[in-house]
Amino acid sequence: xxxxxSKAARTRRRILDASAHEFALYGYGGxxxxxxxxxxxxxxxxxxxxxxxxxxxxxxxLVDGVxxxxxxxxxxxxxxxxxxxxQERIRLAVRGHLEALHASHxxxxxxxxxxDTLPAELRASHSEHExxxxxxxxxxxxxxxxxxxxxxxxxxxxxxxxxxxxLNSTASVNPSALRSADLIAETWATLLxx
Amino acid sequence: xxxxxSKAARTRRRILDASAHEFALYGYGGxxxxxxxxxxxxxxxxxxxxxxxxxxxxxxxLVDGVxxxxxxxxxxxxxxxxxxxxQERIRLAVRGHLEALHASHxxxxxxxxxxDTLPAELRASHSEHExxxxxxxxxxxxxxxxxxxxxxxxxxxxxxxxxxxxLNSTASVNPSALRSADLIAETWATLLxx
Amino acid sequence: xxxxxSKAARTRRRILDASAHEFALYGYGGxxxxxxxxxxxxxxxxxxxxxxxxxxxxxxxLVDGVxxxxxxxxxxxxxxxxxxxxQERIRLAVRGHLEALHASHxxxxxxxxxxDTLPAELRASHSEHExxxxxxxxxxxxxxxxxxxxxxxxxxxxxxxxxxxxLNSTASVNPSALRSADLIAETWATLLxx
Amino acid sequence: xxxxxSKAARTRRRILDASAHEFALYGYGGxxxxxxxxxxxxxxxxxxxxxxxxxxxxxxxLVDGVxxxxxxxxxxxxxxxxxxxxQERIRLAVRGHLEALHASHxxxxxxxxxxDTLPAELRASHSEHExxxxxxxxxxxxxxxxxxxxxxxxxxxxxxxxxxxxLNSTASVNPSALRSADLIAETWATLLxx
DNA sequence: AATGAATGAGAATTCATTCAT
DNA sequence: GATGAATGAATTCTCATTCAT
Numbered sequence: 001x002x003x004x005x006s007k008a009a010r011t012r013r014r015i016l017d018a019s020a021h022e023f024a025l026y027g028y029g030g031x032x033x034x035x036x037x038x039x040x041x042x043x044x045x046x047x048x049x050x051x052x053x054x055x056x057x058x059x060x061x062l063v064d065g066v067x068x069x070x071x072x073x074x075x076x077x078x079x080x081x082x083x084x085x086x087q088e089r090i091r092l093a094v095r096g097h098l099e100a101l102h103a104s105h106x107x108x109x110x111x112x113x114x115x116d117t118l119p120a121e122l123r124a125s126h127s128e129h130e131x132x133x134x135x136x137x138x139x140x141x142x143x144x145x146x147x148x149x150x151x152x153x154x155x156x157x158x159x160x161x162x163x164x165x166x167l168n169s170t171a172s173v174n175p176s177a178l179r180s181a182d183l184i185a186e187t188w189a190t191l192l193x194x
Numbered sequence: 195x196x197x198x199x200s201k202a203a204r205t206r207r208r209i210l211d212a213s214a215h216e217f218a219l220y221g222y223g224g225x226x227x228x229x230x231x232x233x234x235x236x237x238x239x240x241x242x243x244x245x246x247x248x249x250x251x252x253x254x255x256l257v258d259g260v261x262x263x264x265x266x267x268x269x270x271x272x273x274x275x276x277x278x279x280x281q282e283r284i285r286l287a288v289r290g291h292l293e294a295l296h297a298s299h300x301x302x303x304x305x306x307x308x309x310d311t312l313p314a315e316l317r318a319s320h321s322e323h324e325x326x327x328x329x330x331x332x333x334x335x336x337x338x339x340x341x342x343x344x345x346x347x348x349x350x351x352x353x354x355x356x357x358x359x360x361l362n363s364t365a366s367v368n369p370s371a372l373r374s375a376d377l378i379a380e381t382w383a384t385l386l387x388x
Numbered sequence: 389x390x391x392x393x394s395k396a397a398r399t400r401r402r403i404l405d406a407s408a409h410e411f412a413l414y415g416y417g418g419x420x421x422x423x424x425x426x427x428x429x430x431x432x433x434x435x436x437x438x439x440x441x442x443x444x445x446x447x448x449x450l451v452d453g454v455x456x457x458x459x460x461x462x463x464x465x466x467x468x469x470x471x472x473x474x475q476e477r478i479r480l481a482v483r484g485h486l487e488a489l490h491a492s493h494x495x496x497x498x499x500x501x502x503x504d505t506l507p508a509e510l511r512a513s514h515s516e517h518e519x520x521x522x523x524x525x526x527x528x529x530x531x532x533x534x535x536x537x538x539x540x541x542x543x544x545x546x547x548x549x550x551x552x553x554x555l556n557s558t559a560s561v562n563p564s565a566l567r568s569a570d571l572i573a574e575t576w577a578t579l580l581x582x
Numbered sequence: 583x584x585x586x587x588s589k590a591a592r593t594r595r596r597i598l599d600a601s602a603h604e605f606a607l608y609g610y611g612g613x614x615x616x617x618x619x620x621x622x623x624x625x626x627x628x629x630x631x632x633x634x635x636x637x638x639x640x641x642x643x644l645v646d647g648v649x650x651x652x653x654x655x656x657x658x659x660x661x662x663x664x665x666x667x668x669q670e671r672i673r674l675a676v677r678g679h680l681e682a683l684h685a686s687h688x689x690x691x692x693x694x695x696x697x698d699t700l701p702a703e704l705r706a707s708h709s710e711h712e713x714x715x716x717x718x719x720x721x722x723x724x725x726x727x728x729x730x731x732x733x734x735x736x737x738x739x740x741x742x743x744x745x746x747x748x749l750n751s752t753a754s755v756n757p758s759a760l761r762s763a764d765l766i767a768e769t770w771a772t773l774l775x776x
Numbered sequence: 777a778a779t780g781a782a783t784g785a786g787a788a789t790t791c792a793t794t795c796a797t
Numbered sequence: 798g799a800t801g802a803a804t805g806a807a808t809t810c811t812c813a814t815t816c817a818t
Contacts, residue, residue, distance in 0.1 A: 027311040030223010046803050116366030117221040158381045165363025166356040172310030187352045191385045240778045415699040418611010504754030505609040546769045550748040557747025560698030575740045579773045628799045
């Protein structure tokens with residue numbers, strides 16, 4: 001009765017994990033609550049005790065994924081040694097992003113897979129979280145520019161979009177992308193350092 | 195009966211257009227043949243005269259989209275004036291890609307929206323077309339490197355993936371992306387020219 | 389292809405009959421499309437070819453029932469011999485009403501059973517049909533008053549409501565009511581003739 | 583623990599009230615225990631402490647409604663002044679009935695709405711209560727006939743059915759019926775007095 | 777070349793009910 | 798007395814697909 005993690009909380013976690021996997025595989029429209037329930041070791045009807053609606057589950061999955069990824073990315077950036085070279089700094093941030101995407105039991109990938117086919121209401125409620133994630137990159141790049149470790153001859157917002165877009169696209173195009181994470185990190189480092 | 199464009203061919207085109215729109219909006223799993231048929235001014239059953247199965251329609255839509263985009267991109271590249279500056283060359287290629295994505299009645303966007311939730315068989319049969327599209331960029335970048343107008347200190351394949359990934363991501367993230375096409379082109383030009 | 393009664397029309401009739409039976413038994417909220425489909429020798433999904441929605445089926449069933457009952461009642465009234473006594477006139481009208489209610493394969497009973505638990509939209513769209521039915525009685529009573537065969541010391545609209553309410557209530561209270569139809573007719577005749 | 587009205591009894595009352603409202607709105611088949619629980623400020627599961635089953639709750643609601651209405655009607659009849667005119671006597675009884683129906687927080691209306699779609703067992707167990715209610719009218723009418731204040735040229739049982747049916751039908755047909763209660767009472771008085 | 781009518785499987789959601797806490 | 802968490806069956810509805818016409 002006074003579990004640190006109540007039964008409901010544990011079940012909710014299982015549902016969210018199953019949910020992330022399902023949405024990452026099939027997208028918003030193709031996902032099935034039946035399969036999600038089965039993967040979470042529940043009967044379909046039981047989902048509704050935890051989430052009143054499919055869209056509520058989607059929303060929770062999106063928040064779960066994007067917030068977790070933001071935390072990961074920010075941690076990776078914070079962990080950069082003070083004496084790292086400019087290239088090294090960018091490499092570590094890029095790897096942080098890619099690891100969040102790929103080593104996350106689909107939590108972050110689900111977001112990328114769903115985001116562009118969401119119905120209007122969900123998209124709206126999600127966009128703020130997305131903005132918060134993007135701001136981590138924006139701050140990182142801006143600080144780099146201020147410190148002279150990121151080139152300043154480009155619009156930093158556009159640059160942020162390109163970086164985020166390119167990295168996220170690895171979630172789909174290439175499931176073995178993590179193997180080439182080093183190459184990708186290296187490439188961005190080369191492009192971004194003045 | 196002796197139309198240059200037979201009735202069937204015209205209907206097929208209407209179906210493919212409706213199809214592209216639907217898949218771009220809802221993704222592979224969320225698309226509905228009923229809605230596609232309605233948009234093409236047909237009853238569902240009639241689709242089956244033109245495509246034996248949903249997946250066959252998907253495959254045709256993918257081919258239609260990616261081949262059309264490749265043609266567009268290649269035309270844009272071929273149209274680059276011989277005396278264009280290095281920056282100008284890249285700008286024009288990027289704009290060619292973005293215009294193919296956005297000014298295409300969803301044909302190309304449908305591909306981007308579907309590609310990462312395709313079932314295995316479709317993914318396989320599609321990947322060759324995707325490779326052919328990517329090769330256009332690869333050739334363009336390689337020739338640029340050979341001519342000294344694209345920097346050579348990066349792995350050209352990785353670079354190609356980043357460029358394509360970043361550009362395609364504009365199909366989702368930002369519906370008003372075309373307005374910023376110039377900015378994006380400018381940014382890539384800055385990053386890529388040595 | 390050129391059936392007088394097309395296949396669809398015949399199926400629709402079967403559905404409406406099954407529908408009337410189901411709604412008469414269980415009311416609006418308790419009726420099941422599964423059972424209706426089974427009774428009409430169809431699979432559930434097939435219902436949707438003929439009626440886009442449960443409420444559309446309900447609406448059609450209501451119209452079917454009330455219009456049929458109105459026709460029956462009007463025919464019974466029109467069939468009253470010109471030389472009938474005042475009592476006889478009323479007896480025949482009452483019997484017409486009761487027969488419409490009970491000898492109708494549930495068509496009219498379904499209306500009575502559903503009408504007070506209908507959701508707002510259906511109720512609205514139904515009320516005009518109900519008014520048209522009630523007008524048949526109103527006209528009959530008014531003409532009776534004019535001819536001196538129906539007492540004139542009561543508000544004719546209220547009287548109409550009492551008669552219709554009392555007769556319709558026999559649809560529920562007493563399934564063997566038809567046996568007492570003569571008694572009921574006799575009683576109304578006694579009450580209404582001056 | 584020693585309340586005159588124990589906690590359980592008060593909760594039971596809240597449930598019965600919520601129940602009456604729900605059944606009046608949706609009928610037997612369309613009512614939802616979840617909604618009833620919510621309206622009574624409980625969770626669904628808690629209902630089962632007070633009623634072992636949905637049908638037990640239905641039965642209790644029926645008894646509650648019909649007995650309450652009978653009590654109301656009897657009180658209204660008993661309150662008729664000894665020197666009231668025949669018309670006045672009938673008017674007051676009719677008004678007693680209508681007030682029980684409409685001014686009862688749905689208690690009596692729930693009965694009328696449910697009664698004709700009840701499953702067989704419930705109908706059986708309910709019919710005796712219904713008979714007891716009907717007997718109040720029967721006695722009133724018989725005594726009226728004996729006293730010469732109600733016409734004797736009609737079958738009194740049939741008359742009772744007509745009166746009860748007509749009055750109960752005002753629960754559905756006309757939600758603003760109470761406004762016309764006086765007219766209805768007046769009309770019955772006119773019809774029934776010799 | 778297209779439609780009409782149907783099907784079986786599966787979608788999301790709600791139901792009454794249970795039972796340990 | 799009441800809740801939290803779950804279940805299995807049922808709900809309405811949509812799906813891709815078939816096939817005779």
